[in-house]
Amino acid sequence: MxxxxxxxxxxxxxxxxxxxxxxxxxxxxxxxxxxxxxxxxxxxxxxxxxxxxxxxxEPTVTPSPTPPVAPPVIKPVTLDISFERDEAPDIDPQKVSDPDGIDLVENLFVGLTRFNNKTNLVDPWLAWEWQVDNNGRIWTFRLRDDVFWVRPSEREENGIRQAEAVRPVVAGDIVYAIQRACNRATDTRDAFILFIIKGCEDVYKLPEATPADLARIGALALDDTTLQITLNKPASYFLTITTMPLMRPVPPELIDELGDDWLTSEEFMTSGPYLPLDSSLQSLHANSLWPFPHPEDGNVDVVNIRYLNEPENALALWEARSLDLIDATDLDREDFNERTAAHEKVVTNQTLFYIGFNFDSGVFREIEVRRALSAAIDRETLAEELFGIEAAPMRHLTPPGVVGAPDISQVGVGYSPDYARLQMAASGFGSCRLMPEVTLLVSTSDLSLLQAELIRKMWIDELGCTEEQFIIEQAQFGTLLANTSPDAGATRPDAWELGWSSYYPDANNWLGDLLHCEESENRQNRPCSEVDTLIRRAGQTLDLRERLDLYREIENMFFGETGSVPVIPLYVRGGTVLQQIWLEYIPALFGGEQYDSYRIDFARKELEQSR
Known part of the structure; x- marks a missing residue:
């Protein structure tokens, strides 16, 4: 069973x-x-x-091993540019003099502050805040402690060489830079800009400065993150000077040991948003230890620089889409194809040309005559006749790209034939034909002569003057300067042609250093008036809004309908660039280009390059 x-x-x-x-x-x-x-x-x-x-x-399911997924390849965003030269320029911040070197200093060395090319104002940088004492002479800067002197390491991430920190940038590095610039032996270009710092000019006049002499300059490191600078007088525009290369910190230990060879040694180090891979300066990589975000949505990781002898070589590479941006100023536009011509853009510089008046002249002491002759000049036509698109007409003095500059199309009468005729009629002469002969002194260049002849013709056409009334004389530049100095006496002409360029990016460098009755050369021999009080006030007040309003008011007092017209602003010179469609940037009208603010549509760049 x-x-x-x-x-x-x-x-x-x-x-x-x-x-x-x-x-x-x-x-x-x-x-x-x-x-x-x-x-x-x-x-x-x-x-x-x-x-x-x-x-x-039920069996235990053992999943098959998943093969490892390779991380996505991230390509660095590259900016491809060229310099028209055989080799890298000098990038010593206290010695740099040419535009290419200034561009590189801007990107390789941090400054106390930085000029904002979009707002035309000064932004904090190494200094995150500053105070000025009650007398306006002692400036105290508080510095960040997370900006380093760096060198490229052997490590690379996503195609970008990583930075290796050497030590922090400290206040003593800036003190050393200021002492170095004030020392005549350094041969700093435009060192006189720092004469506003106490003791700088005295040291500069010495045939050989000792350490004790340098220590008397008004720059002091209170500690590693506190810098104190003492000025000779109150000067709110000093803040714009702190943006410049000659005040960029440098490493004292390296310069004391190696002298001028510090830039080419293996120990070379930098402190800016980019670091060079070597002294050839052909490739700059984003500083991986840089504590600041890219300004203006910039996204450039690597800057590749080609050194080319001829501008035509740069043009060929640009047309082959191998360069993102080139200087086209010296190129023959007849060689441009249709696509190239469509990408040409004008970038103005900081050199303004003007006609100066001798206020001791029997003719030009009359304000109505000065107003009439100024308003009779068609600056746009003049600039186009002389330079094509490479100049911009000016109706006031301060050019674009500096603190306090009005918009280029605002403030000032400019070209106004009807106003010009009314002013001439209101003058003591009543008519241009009744004026005595006047002498216009210009340089010996053919361009200066052509400009003078064009202006004379405009005075004839608009005001009914005669050619014989305006005697154009030419002189070597040195003679022109000597004969137009305020104390030149009988050799002074009635009017003259000269130019002026920014030394620092502030309206005081124009309205104060060029036109103030006492704080400039005052070649016009213009008597002091209310406007000079306002110029001095604008150069001292720390209230930015007040400064900007004052500069605008001063420009109107000089060049508005009731202005005194001490000079006739004509135009600012400029150059042209060829810019690829995938690049967006704000050009630096003063100082160096800021590559970290450049933005590249990298996908579009690769697509265009593949065609």
Missing amino acids: IKQLFWRRSYTLYLLVFLFLAGGILSACGGEQAPATIVVTEVVEVAGETLVITRLI
Whole structure:
């Protein structure tokens, strides 16, 4: 009986096993294979009775190992530019003089502050705040402690060489830079700009400055993150001077040891938003330890620089889409194809040309005559005749790209023939034809002569003057300067042609340093008036809004409808660039280009380059 039961149970269980197995096989024959269920049969004795027990065991699924996924390849965003020269320029901040070198200093060396090319104002940089004492002479700067002197390491991430920190940039590095610039032996270009710092001019006059002499300059490191600078007089425009290369910190230990060779040694280090891979300065990589975000949504990781002898070589590479931006000023536009010409843009510079008046002249002491002659000049036509698109007409003095400059199309009468005729009629002469002869002194260049002739013709056409009334004389530039100095006496002409360029990016460098009756050369011999009080006030007040309003008011007092017109602003010179469609940037009208503010549509750049 037991055997029969066992046989029956066994038969039933084996049948179940068979069905399970068959089910697994059928599942396997279907679409997606499922893990087979395991059937375990055991024969046991329970209370003397033999039992067959069958259990179903679900298998543990061991997933197949997933192959590792390679991280996505991130390409650095590259800016490809060129310099028209054989080799890298000098980038010593206290010695740099040419535009290419200034561009590189701007990107390789941090400054106390930085000029904002979009707002034309000064932004914090190494100095995160500053205070000025009540007398306006002592400036105290608080410095960040997370900006470092760096060198390129051997490590690379996403195509960008990583920076290796040497030490923090400290206040003593700036003190050393100021002492170096005030030392005549350094031969700093435009070192006189720092003569506003106490003791700088005295040291500069010494044939050889000792350490004790340098220590008397008004620059002091109170500690590693606190810098104190003492000025000779209150000067709110000093803040713009702190943006300039000659005040950029340098490493004293390197210069003291290596002298002029510090820039080419293996120990060379920088402190700016980019670091060079070597002294050839052909490739600049983003400083991985830089604590600041890119300004203006900039996104450039790597700057590649090609040094080319001829501008035509740069043009060929630009047309092949291998360069993002080139200087096109010296190129022959007849060589431009249609696509190239469409990408040409004008960038004005900081050199303004003007006609100066001798206030001692029997003719030009009359304000109405000065107003009339100024308003009779069509500056746009004049600039186009002389320079094509590479000049911009000016109706006031301060050019674009400096603190306090009005918009180029605002403030000042400019070209207004009807106003010019009314002013001439209101003068003591009543008519241009009744004026005595006047002498206009210009340089010996053919361009200066052509400009003078064009202006004379405009006075003839608009005011009814005669050619004989305006005697154009030419002189070597040195003679021109000597004969127009305020104390030149009888050799002074009635009017003259000269130019002026920014030394620092502030309206005081124009309205104060060029036109103030006492704080400039005052070649015009213009008597002091209310406007000079306002110029001095604008150069001292620390209230930025007040400064900007004052400069605008001063420009109107000189060049508005009731202005005194001490000079006739004519135009600012400029150059042209060729800019690829994938690049967005705000050009630096003063100082160096800021590559970290450039933005490149890299996907579009790659697409265009693949065509």
